[in-house]
Amino acid sequence: MIEQFCDWLVGTPLSLxxxxxxxxxxxxxxxxxxxxxxxxxxxxxxxFRLVGLTHGPQPLAxxxxxxxxWIWTMxxxxxxxxxxxxxxxxxRELLNWAFRLKMLMVLALAGIIALIQWxxxxxxxxxxxxxxxxxxxxxxxxxxxxxxxxIVTAGRWIAYV
Amino acid sequence: xxIQETLTWLQDLPLPTQIRESDWMFPTIxxxxxxxxxxxxxxxxxxxxxxxxxxxxxxPFSQLAGEMLPxxxxxxxxAAIAGALxxxxxxxxYFANIPFRLKMLCLLLAGxxxxxxxxxxxxxxxxxxxxxxxPRARFAGxxxxxxxxxxxxAGRWIGFTTN
Numbered sequence: 001m002i003e004q005f006c007d008w009l010v011g012t013p014l015s016l017x018x019x020x021x022x023x024x025x026x027x028x029x030x031x032x033x034x035x036x037x038x039x040x041x042x043x044x045x046x047x048f049r050l051v052g053l054t055h056g057p058q059p060l061a062x063x064x065x066x067x068x069x070w071i072w073t074m075x076x077x078x079x080x081x082x083x084x085x086x087x088x089x090x091x092r093e094l095l096n097w098a099f100r101l102k103m104l105m106v107l108a109l110a111g112i113i114a115l116i117q118w119x120x121x122x123x124x125x126x127x128x129x130x131x132x133x134x135x136x137x138x139x140x141x142x143x144x145x146x147x148x149x150x151i152v153t154a155g156r157w158i159a160y161v
Numbered sequence: 162x163x164i165q166e167t168l169t170w171l172q173d174l175p176l177p178t179q180i181r182e183s184d185w186m187f188p189t190i191x192x193x194x195x196x197x198x199x200x201x202x203x204x205x206x207x208x209x210x211x212x213x214x215x216x217x218x219x220x221p222f223s224q225l226a227g228e229m230l231p232x233x234x235x236x237x238x239x240a241a242i243a244g245a246l247x248x249x250x251x252x253x254x255y256f257a258n259i260p261f262r263l264k265m266l267c268l269l270l271a272g273x274x275x276x277x278x279x280x281x282x283x284x285x286x287x288x289x290x291x292x293x294x295x296p297r298a299r300f301a302g303x304x305x306x307x308x309x310x311x312x313x314x315a316g317r318w319i320g321f322t323t324n
Contacts, residue, residue: 026321030314034202041203041232057224066217152199156192
């Protein structure tokens with residue numbers, strides 16, 4: 001089923017046009033990497049605060065509010081460039097377990113970021129209000145750090161598996 | 162000729178040989194390099210965008226730079242070590258590769274831009290720390306954005322020209 005879809009997609013005029021331009025994949029991958037760089041630093045600054053490794057000068061809710069547009073914009077850029085790369089080389093991505101794992105982790109990361117944002121929007125002190133919440137914040141922050149690193153790892157291993 | 166001999170000697174050392182011949186060592190080191198580079202570029206872009214007056218305008222520049230610099234330097238150290246290991250495994254190939262040379266040139270220029278900004282761009286910092294940076298600081302921010310984007314592009318280009 002997926003194989004057939006890949007066979008169809010790779011022969012579409014759009015895919016053929018992308019494949020014929022040698023510069024297309026490196027350029028789109030460059031934008032993809034810059035977008036993940038901005039996204040990862042934005043979410044890592046927040047997760048370091050949650051884990052308790054740094055203590056920023058601003059309240060966490062303020063930092064999150066400022067980072068929100070960047071985080072979601074970069075996720076959109078990643079999605080768009082990812083789709084372009086998949087159209088160009090469908091089998092390389094869609095039939096690859098590292099790619100599938102990456103997609104699952106991107107979804108998990110987006111869900112956790114949305115949860116952190118939602119809680120902070122309703123209550124700016126949510127993650128520091130009690131000892132239990134601080135522990136929960138540490139767990140969530142650590143998850144974001146690990147998932148972020150795993151996304152980059154899976155992304156690179158797409159080329160090798 | 163001396164360079165060729167040195168590079169041959171380097172890539173024939175036990176560790177570079179092991180990296181080259183192993184199925185998993187090169188991809189693993191490359192993953193560490195990319196992850197560290199992503200953190201370097203992300204933290205530098207955050208500071209560059211503040212210099213250009215596009216983000217964090219309500220935060221003093223020195224405060225934001227102070228928060229980001231530890232990220233930049235620690236990640237850069239990791240990226241440099243991993244990059245050196247990757248280079249050593251195929252030293253002759255990388256040395257002859259144009260995108261690799263371009264990447265090194267951009268890295269050198271980015272370093273010079275940073276030094277220039279540190280010595281000249283931050284003059285009278287107190288007068289603009291919490292406001293819009295002066296043209297010289299904005300120029301340094303724009304140059305840094307351009308150079309680091311080029312470093313990423315050249316780095317990706319290497320992958321398409323060395324296999």
